[in-house]
Amino acid sequence: MGSLGSHAARIPDADSIRRETGFSQASLLRLYHRFRALDRNKKGYLSRMDLQQIGALAVNPLGERIIDSFFPDGNLRLDFPGFVRVLAHFRPIDDEDPGIRDPKEPEPLNSRMNKLRFAFQLYDLDRDGKISRHEMLQVLRLMVGVQVTEEQLESIADRTVQEADEDGDGAVSFLEFTKSLEKMDIEQKMSIRILK
């Protein structure tokens, strides 16, 4: 671990990244090493292909969408701050001093709201702020085995939207999404221990 310390100086804008994301110095260093390891051609940024080469992501039903979430707004290059920013959503929530936070500062990236927002964008591909029935159906298709028939999928999608939809517009807005998950322990589900 001590040998990693010498690399600390190499991370560009380390301080601002730390402020923004809340990672510790050690975690940031590890992430930097991981970033460098993924960047096979030493381009200095990551492309989609670099992430696609992570084997396990290919057998993840949501693999492509996860990769897409790293490249918002049609970017093609992922630099280190962007990489860290996405991963910051999965930091475990700090239990200490919740009240001392300055209300004027933006919410930390790993707050419950932001975690939910991140999950929401996996559904909402067209970024209209709503999960339409069609989008729900697409996600369902991704996540379910091939034995389930189309009709069954459609009725499940219908039911899902129906359960969450409160204002009757046939789509699930972000607030409705949040509300349907209010009983769930999002903080634990979307936190990765090693990202402290």
Added chain:
Amino acid sequence: MRYRVGEAHSMGFQVFVPFSPWSWLLLLVALKCPEASSDLNESTNSTAQREPNVRFAAAGSESDEKISVFALDYDYVQIPYEVTLWILLASLAKIGFHLYHRLPGLMPESCLLIIVGALVGAIIFGTDHKSPPVMDSSIYFLYLLPPIVLEGGYFMPTRPFFENIGSILWWAGLGALINAFGIGLSLYLICQIKAFGLSDVNLLQNLLFGSLISAVDPVAVLAVFEEARVNEPLYMMIFGEALLNDGISVVLYNILIAFTKMHKFEDIEPVDILAGCARFIIVGVGGVFFGVIFGFISAFITRFTQNISAIEPLIVFMFSYLSYLAAETLYLSGILAITACAVTMKKYVEENVSQTSYTTIKYFMKMLSSVSETLIFIFMGVSTVGKNHEWNWAFICFTLVFCQIWRAISVFALFYVSNQFRTFPFSIKDQCIIFYSGVRGAGSFSLAFLLPLSLFPRKKMFVTATLVVIYFTVFIQGITIGPLVRYLDVKKTNKKESINEELHIRLMDHLKAGIEDVCGHWSHYQVRDKFKKFDHRYLRKILIRKNQPKSSIVSLYKKLEMKQAIEMVETGILSTAAFSVPCQAQRIHRIKRLSPEDVESMRDILTRNMYQVRQRTLSYNKYNLKPQTSEKQAKEILIRRQNTLRESMRKGHSLPWGKPAGTKHIRYLSFPYGHPQPAGRDTRVAELTDNDSSDSELPSIMFKAHSRAGILQERWLTQEIIPMKSLPRGGKPSHFGYQRNTSQEEHDGRGRREALRPKPLFHAVDEEFESGEESGEETSAIRSRWSGEHRPTRQHHRSHSPLLQRK
């Protein structure tokens, strides 16, 4: 008393190498017991009265001997027959055990084996039959123990093991020592109390008993709390402890036996103790050293076995066994030797041997260890139901109590210390799980059973106490550890969730697993990097076959892919209709009133059919190999991905440079016929190239079901890529070259074998390369077969690279 394999015998063993160990075992047993007479011997013929080895002698002396049409001779086959029956009975019991699908999650499989053993014991006892003496010292140490240890070492996941090796050695080594001496000393103190009538048990005997009773077998309970998703370091702790524990106990046992023989009185000098410690270390380290040497030798030999792949499993097993025997000859620890051999050999052997050999090795290893363990447990059952017990309340109760107490002490003390040095310390919850998983197993029983009666006049008491501890820990702890782990893990009660929640929960699990994969494994880069560099530069060159075609491995999976793909299309699962993005997305939004049963059935459908989250943590089952469902799921996902890829490409070709979120990026790995690429698009696709391969049975798998409306070709050539054709763009050579070059350079950057072989189906695989991301264990079985496959496949590809410059 341990039977030492003398030199003469080791010569003999070499002669018998062609025989499998089992036939040798049976032969040996049969020779040892020529006169296994029994009451069950219902013979209707006078030949039965004779000894088996006289069976074939001329029968002419009997005057009234007639040729009997039907005769029964049980003596001749008794031993092998009964052994086989036992094994069969245990296998049938296992089948039954797994038929009821909830049972494996409730109790560990060793429970089952013990019950079967007790049953057999009861039968034998009831019928007053003399059981075949399958278990004596030499048989146990020479034949029954090595397979069990080999299996443990072979299936050990190396990366997490070496990441946690400090903690594991600290915990397993010191833990075993603390437990052994603690229990031994406490029992000695108890024995001093005159009231219990144990004063004739001296210190050494108690220490010996302590060492053998502290041998735990926690792996047996791993299956029970597998679903609770025990985190990886914890898993490794338990596994590592099981692995090293046997070795350490046996070493300690032998040292203490040597002490017992040397000093009949209690005056052990400090010099002897120091010698004992030194011996302990030398035995351990020497064993490992031997194992590593043999591992490298066998890996080297498998390099040359292309043409006789049928002997590959034989080489693997024989060399491991030889390492065990060689270490034993020198009074070193054979167990640690065979473990080290398995660990060393595994990586290289797996890459060298053919797919079928690989499967054979895995299954055969499981089978051997399973048979060994079954026999030991059955023998344990046989000795349970019998007359040779000595029940001493005090000794037994205190043994139980001290076992638990000392285990708790060692766990909490040792982990408290090691937590100071760990990046991710073990929580108290984890430590409780480790404490509670201290289940004893076959190892303790064997060591107790093999205590020499001459040195241990009260051997029966020891055996009884061991049996009680085993029964207690296996049944009570084994059955309750599942609920305990689930209780410690679950934060909320399992109430019924709405369909919404289920879907979202599963989505988040997948998301979390995906992000974890992006983060990768964090560990000590430096050491791992150095080792990897060394490995690549020297070891692989020596030990891995040149021009590794990997054809058999890849071809097998290709075949499976194709077969499954064909099936899927033919049964209409992946028909175009199913995947077409419904343009008529403006369906009439019907708000149906759904009855609760409908909702229930929906929930049912979801729960049953949603894809499982990829298990990032390890999954090891001592008695089974991992089932193939995860592979099936992975295949489905990949095939479907390829499909949607195809669809979106077809639709998306008119899009400009910036892609919408739904499109995927594909990468072309090889262009045998120089197909033009869409200019400027950073697209790649993984194709399987089957080119001018000499191996004619290697079909390339290019899932073109959609292109041909369901007509599949038997031999699919990857050359043609539909979206390519439909794209009106012409390919610009420079871009083409750029594409090619980048892939080329990435391939060259590998610096590994220059195989000219087909690539895996889906390229999106992680690979091992110099800067050290170990992907082998990260990924599922398929992946490990598919990984590292990025090799340039054609000669003429290479010719391009020097010509074209990288942008």
